[in-house]
Amino acid sequence: xxxxxxxxxxxxxxxxxxxxxxxxxxxxxxxxxxxxxxxxxxxxxxxxxxxxxxxxxxxxxxxxxxxxxxxxxxxxxxxxxxxxxxxxxxxxxxxxxxxxxxxxxxxxxxxxxxxxxxxxxxxxxxxxxxxxxxxxxx
Numbered sequence: 001x002x003x004x005x006x007x008x009x010x011x012x013x014x015x016x017x018x019x020x021x022x023x024x025x026x027x028x029x030x031x032x033x034x035x036x037x038x039x040x041x042x043x044x045x046x047x048x049x050x051x052x053x054x055x056x057x058x059x060x061x062x063x064x065x066x067x068x069x070x071x072x073x074x075x076x077x078x079x080x081x082x083x084x085x086x087x088x089x090x091x092x093x094x095x096x097x098x099x100x101x102x103x104x105x106x107x108x109x110x111x112x113x114x115x116x117x118x119x120x121x122x123x124x125x126x127x128x129x130x131x132x133x134x135x136x137x138x
Contacts, residue, residue, distance in 0.1 A: 017069025018076065023099065027072070028053045030079040031092070038084035065100040072099045 018026060032049035035042055043049040078093035 018072040019069070020067050020072075023069075023072035023076065026076045027079065027096075030076050034079065034082055034084075034087045035090075038087045061103060062100050065103040067100060068098055071095055075099050 028050055029046065032043070032046045032053065035049050036044075036046050043052065075093060075096040075098075078095055082091075082093070
C-alpha cells in the first residue's frame, strides 16, 4: 500500500513542473528540434545540436537564481508548440524568461563598484575651468 501511495505522489508532483535537470534536457531537445526544423543547415540532426549544446557546458551563473518549476514546464511546452515563423530570429517564448529569476551575479556587483568611479566624472567639470584658461590666454 505504501508503494502505491508514493507512486501516486510522484505522478501528482510530475504535474507541478520540471526539475532543473529535466528542464535542461527537455528545453535543449525542444530548442534543437526547432533549430533543425526551421533553419537551413545549422545542424544536420537534433542529436548533433544536443551534442554541441552539451559540449558548451552549464551556465554556472544560474546556481544563484530562483528556479520556477511551472515556468520551466510551460517554457518547454511553448517551445515545442512554436511554428517556424514564430521561431524566426531564434525567438523563444516569453515564459522562458521566468524560469530563472532573482539571479545574483558578480558582474552586477562589479558594475556597482564601477559606478562609484563615475563620481570621478565630476572632476570633468573642472575642465570647464580650462575654457577659462583659454580665455586668459587671449
